[in-house]
Amino acid sequence: MAKPLPLSGLEVIIIGAGFAGLTAAIECRKRGASVTLFDSAASRRQLGDIISFGSNSGRIFRSWPGVEEKLDPVCHHSDGLVFRTYDDEYLCTQTWDAEADWGKRFNGHRGEIHEVVWDHALSIGVDIRLGRKVTEYFEDEREAGVIIDGERLTADVVLAGDGVRSLARTIVLGFEDKPKSSGYAVYRSWMGTDKLKENPLTAWLADPNIDHHVGWLGPDVHFLVATLQNGTACSWVLTHKDDADVEESWSAPGYVEEAVKAVEGWAPVVHAIIRATPEEKLVDWKLVFRDPLPTWISPKRRIALIGDAAHPFLPTSIQGASQSMEDGVTAAICLELAGKANVPEAIRAYEKIRYERVHAVQQTGVTNRDNWHKADFDFVRKNPESVKLPRQDWVLNFDCAAHTYEVFDKTVAELRKESS
Ligand SMILES: Cc1cc2nc3c(=O)[nH]c(=O)nc-3n(C[C@H](O)[C@H](O)[C@H](O)COP(=O)(O)OP(=O)(O)OC[C@H]3O[C@@H](n4cnc5c(N)ncnc54)[C@H](O)[C@@H]3O)c2cc1C
Structure with missing residues (x-):
C-alpha cells in the first residue's frame, strides 16, 4: 500500500485565490492535505495587466508539472530592458545574462498566468469555491474557521491570502489596519x-x-x-x-x-x-x-496571513507576487514538518522563517523607485549604468522550499527556547 502523504488528515481552509492562496493550496494539497479555498469573486475573470515573477518564484512554477509549458507562450521574452531619458536619450540596456544560472523569470498578463496556476490547482484536487466572501475569522486551541454567508466552517488551520484589504488582519492585529x-x-x-x-x-x-x-x-x-x-x-x-x-x-x-x-x-x-x-x-x-505589521499570525496560532494580506509591496520591488508565492510554499512545508498535532508551532515557524526576508525585500521597492525618481539627470546622463535595477542574488537566487527544510528544526528550537 502506498505510504500516506505527510499532510494526509490535515484540513486546511485558504482564503483568497490570488497567487498566495493558490500557491499555498497547491503546496498543501500535493503533500496530502484536504484543501478548501474560498474567494469572494463570483467568477475567475481576466483582471489586471502586467505582473512579474522573478527567478525565485519562477522555480516554484517550474516545480508544478506542465505549468512552465503553458506559461511560456503567454509570457514576455526580451533579452534586456532598455533605459532612455524622458527626452528619449539612450542610456543603457540591462541584460539578464549574469543571472542566467538563477533560473527563469515569468512576466505576463496577471489574468493569463493566474488561469494556468488555477487550472493546475484544480487538476490536483484543490476544492475552489467562488462567490464565498468571508465575513469573520475565529479560532480556539483546537481549530480555526471562517464565517461565510452565515455558515461556520472549520479546519485545523486557516491561511488567509485575502489581499491588500485583508479582513483577516483584524483578528491577527486586534484592530483595523488602514492603508x-x-x-x-x-x-x-x-x-x-x-x-x-x-x-x-x-x-x-x-x-x-x-x-x-x-x-x-x-x-x-x-x-x-x-x-x-x-x-x-x-x-x-x-x-x-x-x-x-x-x-x-x-x-x-x-x-x-x-x-x-x-x-x-x-x-x-x-x-x-x-x-x-x-x-x-x-x-x-x-x-x-501599510506600515509593516508587527505579526502575521493570530493569538492562538491557527490563522496565518500570507501574501499581500501580510505585506503589501510597492511594484518597484518587482517582488510582490514572488514573495506571496514563497509564503505559500513555506507555510505548507512548515505544516508538513510540524504535523497535524503541532499546527501552532508550524504557524510560528512560518512567520519566523519569512518575516525578516520579506521586510528586507519590501525595502527594495522604495530604494529602486527613488533611484529612478530622485535621480539627478545630469549625473544619469554621465553615468547611465546608475539606472540599472539592482538584481540581488539573495532575493532572486533563492529556493524557499530548500531554505525552509534547512532551517525548520533550528527555527522551532529557537521558538521553544523563547517560550520557555
Ligand atoms: C483582480 C486583481 C488584479 C490584479 N492585477 C495585478 C496586476 O495587473 N499587476 C500586478 O502586479 N498585480 C496585480 N494584482 C495584485 C497581485 O496579484 C498581488 O499583489 C500579488 O500577486 C499577491 O497576491 P495575493 O494572493 O497576496 O493577493 P491578491 O492577488 O490580491 O488576491 C487576494 C484574493 O483574496 C480575495 N478576497 C479578498 N477578501 C476576501 C474575503 N473577505 N473573502 C474571500 N475572498 C477574499 C480576492 O477576491 C482576491 O482574489 C492584482 C490583484 C487582484 C485581486
Missing part, C-alpha cells in the same frame, strides 16, 4: 498593438519577432513599456506623483489626457503610446502602502 497613500499612482494599460502599428513613431513595438522592454525615466515619473505574444500585446505603466485620496482598485478608470499630462514635455514617442491606448483599457491605480 496610507504612498504619494504615487500608476496609470496602467494592457492593449492590442493595432493602433501602435499605424503610427511610424510606435510601429516598432508591434514587431512580431522581438519582444521589447523599454523604460523612459524622468524626475518623479517613470514609464515602462513591454510587448509580447508576437507583437500583438503591449503593456505600459506610468508611475507618477499623486496625493489623491486612497482608494485601492485594480479597475478604477484612467483618462488618456490626464496620463499625457503626467508626462508633459516628454518624448513624442511616449505621448504616442499613451494616445494609442483605448480609454477603456486604461486604469488609474492609486499606490498605497
Whole structure:
C-alpha cells in the first residue's frame, strides 16, 4: 500500500485565490492535505495587466508539472530592458545574462498566468469555491474557521491570502489596519498593438519577432513599456506623483489626457503610446502602502496571513507576487514538518522563517523607485549604468522550499527556547 502523504488528515481552509492562496493550496494539497479555498469573486475573470515573477518564484512554477509549458507562450521574452531619458536619450540596456544560472523569470498578463496556476490547482484536487466572501475569522486551541454567508466552517488551520484589504488582519492585529497613500499612482494599460502599428513613431513595438522592454525615466515619473505574444500585446505603466485620496482598485478608470499630462514635455514617442491606448483599457491605480505589521499570525496560532494580506509591496520591488508565492510554499512545508498535532508551532515557524526576508525585500521597492525618481539627470546622463535595477542574488537566487527544510528544526528550537 502506498505510504500516506505527510499532510494526509490535515484540513486546511485558504482564503483568497490570488497567487498566495493558490500557491499555498497547491503546496498543501500535493503533500496530502484536504484543501478548501474560498474567494469572494463570483467568477475567475481576466483582471489586471502586467505582473512579474522573478527567478525565485519562477522555480516554484517550474516545480508544478506542465505549468512552465503553458506559461511560456503567454509570457514576455526580451533579452534586456532598455533605459532612455524622458527626452528619449539612450542610456543603457540591462541584460539578464549574469543571472542566467538563477533560473527563469515569468512576466505576463496577471489574468493569463493566474488561469494556468488555477487550472493546475484544480487538476490536483484543490476544492475552489467562488462567490464565498468571508465575513469573520475565529479560532480556539483546537481549530480555526471562517464565517461565510452565515455558515461556520472549520479546519485545523486557516491561511488567509485575502489581499491588500485583508479582513483577516483584524483578528491577527486586534484592530483595523488602514492603508496610507504612498504619494504615487500608476496609470496602467494592457492593449492590442493595432493602433501602435499605424503610427511610424510606435510601429516598432508591434514587431512580431522581438519582444521589447523599454523604460523612459524622468524626475518623479517613470514609464515602462513591454510587448509580447508576437507583437500583438503591449503593456505600459506610468508611475507618477499623486496625493489623491486612497482608494485601492485594480479597475478604477484612467483618462488618456490626464496620463499625457503626467508626462508633459516628454518624448513624442511616449505621448504616442499613451494616445494609442483605448480609454477603456486604461486604469488609474492609486499606490498605497501599510506600515509593516508587527505579526502575521493570530493569538492562538491557527490563522496565518500570507501574501499581500501580510505585506503589501510597492511594484518597484518587482517582488510582490514572488514573495506571496514563497509564503505559500513555506507555510505548507512548515505544516508538513510540524504535523497535524503541532499546527501552532508550524504557524510560528512560518512567520519566523519569512518575516525578516520579506521586510528586507519590501525595502527594495522604495530604494529602486527613488533611484529612478530622485535621480539627478545630469549625473544619469554621465553615468547611465546608475539606472540599472539592482538584481540581488539573495532575493532572486533563492529556493524557499530548500531554505525552509534547512532551517525548520533550528527555527522551532529557537521558538521553544523563547517560550520557555
Ligand atoms: C483582480 C486583481 C488584479 C490584479 N492585477 C495585478 C496586476 O495587473 N499587476 C500586478 O502586479 N498585480 C496585480 N494584482 C495584485 C497581485 O496579484 C498581488 O499583489 C500579488 O500577486 C499577491 O497576491 P495575493 O494572493 O497576496 O493577493 P491578491 O492577488 O490580491 O488576491 C487576494 C484574493 O483574496 C480575495 N478576497 C479578498 N477578501 C476576501 C474575503 N473577505 N473573502 C474571500 N475572498 C477574499 C480576492 O477576491 C482576491 O482574489 C492584482 C490583484 C487582484 C485581486
